[in-house]
Amino acid sequence: MYTNSKSSHTPLLEVRRLSKMFLSRGLFTSGRRVTAAEDISFRINRGEAIALVGESGSGKSTVARLIVRLEHPDGGEIRLDGTDMLTREPRRASLGYRGRVQMVFQDPFGSLNPVHTVAHHLVRPLLRHGRAKSTEVHARAIELLRVVGLEPAEEFINRHPYELSGGQRQRVAIARALAVEPDLLVADEPTSMLDVSIRMGILNLLAQLKLERGLAILLITHDLASARYLADRVLVLFRGRVVEAGPSDAIVERPAHPYTRALLASIADIGGQEPSARRPLEVAGEESADGCPFAYRCPEVFDVCRVTDPGPRPVDDRSVRCHLYPGGTRAPGS
Ligand SMILES: Nc1ncnc2c1ncn2[C@@H]1O[C@H](COP(=O)(O)OP(=O)(O)OP(=O)(O)O)[C@@H](O)[C@H]1O
Ligand code: SF4
Numbered sequence: 001m002y003t004n005s006k007s008s009h010t011p012l013l014e015v016r017r018l019s020k021m022f023l024s025r026g027l028f029t030s031g032r033r034v035t036a037a038e039d040i041s042f043r044i045n046r047g048e049a050i051a052l053v054g055e056s057g058s059g060k061s062t063v064a065r066l067i068v069r070l071e072h073p074d075g076g077e078i079r080l081d082g083t084d085m086l087t088r089e090p091r092r093a094s095l096g097y098r099g100r101v102q103m104v105f106q107d108p109f110g111s112l113n114p115v116h117t118v119a120h121h122l123v124r125p126l127l128r129h130g131r132a133k134s135t136e137v138h139a140r141a142i143e144l145l146r147v148v149g150l151e152p153a154e155e156f157i158n159r160h161p162y163e164l165s166g167g168q169r170q171r172v173a174i175a176r177a178l179a180v181e182p183d184l185l186v187a188d189e190p191t192s193m194l195d196v197s198i199r200m201g202i203l204n205l206l207a208q209l210k211l212e213r214g215l216a217i218l219l220i221t222h223d224l225a226s227a228r229y230l231a232d233r234v235l236v237l238f239r240g241r242v243v244e245a246g247p248s249d250a251i252v253e254r255p256a257h258p259y260t261r262a263l264l265a266s267i268a269d270i271g272g273q274e275p276s277a278r279r280p281l282e283v284a285g286e287e288s289a290d291g292c293p294f295a296y297r298c299p300e301v302f303d304v305c306r307v308t309d310p311g312p313r314p315v316d317d318r319s320v321r322c323h324l325y326p327g328g329t330r331a332p333g334s
């Protein structure tokens with residue numbers, strides 16, 4: 001177990017320069033290096049929600065898996081209450097770490113074992129992490145089902161996963177994560193496999209847990225609207241790099257990076273935009289090795305973008321990785 005005795009200024013979780021490359025092999029091609037995460041840095045405080053947003057393949061799940069330690073990074077630090085866990089527990093995360101950082105996966109159908117009841121899924125972590133005695137474990141499991149809005153809890157507890165809807169299964173998965181009383185919940189696309197009509201209920205539940213229990217949340221999503229709804233701050237990922245980071249309202253209302261603008265334009269359910277403005281950018285070319293990683297798709301690309309990576313730049317309330325900044329327009333003569 002870890003204590004929470006650090007100063008209130010120490011973030012709950014701080015990730016510093018986290019990097020991960022994969023070697024991807026096709027059937028007829030030799031290995032190609034894929035940057036799934038490059039120099040990712042951010043902090044999450046207690047009761048705060050951060051969203052990682054980006055299109056498919058941008059590295060969102062990789063960052064999530066690195067943080068819950070299902071994957072090992074090539075470099076960087078993962079600090080919990082100021083302690084670098086990769087130094088302290090280099091081989092694998094301890095039960096103590098897993099008790100504080102829990103994950104909810106995208107697929108509510110695959111994440112529960114079909115042969116076991118809801119009770120089994122909740123009792124196991126409660127006992128394993130010492131969160132309940134055997135005499136009180138049933139009552140605690142019932143309480144968890146009530147917390148996630150599954151009523152009547154006495155009926156749900158004896159059901160099997162096949163007797164539940166997708167939304168109900170995702171609530172059980174959240175209850176299972178809550179059973180160990182974590183400080184941080186990493187939710188990887190928790191609503192993307194659910195019907196549109198029940199997505200809002202899950203987001204509302206997460207918002208309630210954040211507000212009422214001070215749960216910190218790392219929301220992984222491709223949807224900037226969900227990110228804005230739940231998260232205080234947003235990090236926009238493109239090919240494993242953070243291209244823009246800042247307050248969620250500001251990023252959605254005034255996106256600065258050309259990629260964030262493209263991502264917003266492609267979202268159908270952001271109101272007030274003409275359909276033509278919602279067209280995603282076309283892929284047109286190869287990524288340059290030295291320049292801006294977005295140059296080959298960027299409608300605003302200019303000469304320097306193809307040869308020099310801009311790196312993150314502080315701009316008012318955020319950080320933007322683009323040569324257009326700090327001014328927001330191309331510098332004269334560039
Ligand atoms: N185990 C692996 N082996 C090889 N390549 C991998 C592996 N895991 C991820 N990748 C690659 O790393 C990149 C980032 O993948 P990741 O799953 O993190 O993206 P994502 O943003 O979560 O995408 P999605 O929205 O589709 O879930 C992709 O190019 C992916 O193919
Ligand atoms: S640096 Fe250049 S290519 Fe990259 S996003 Fe900015 S304008 Fe586009």
Ligand SMILES: [Mg+2]
Nearest residue numbers: 060061062188
């Ligand atoms: Mg993913």
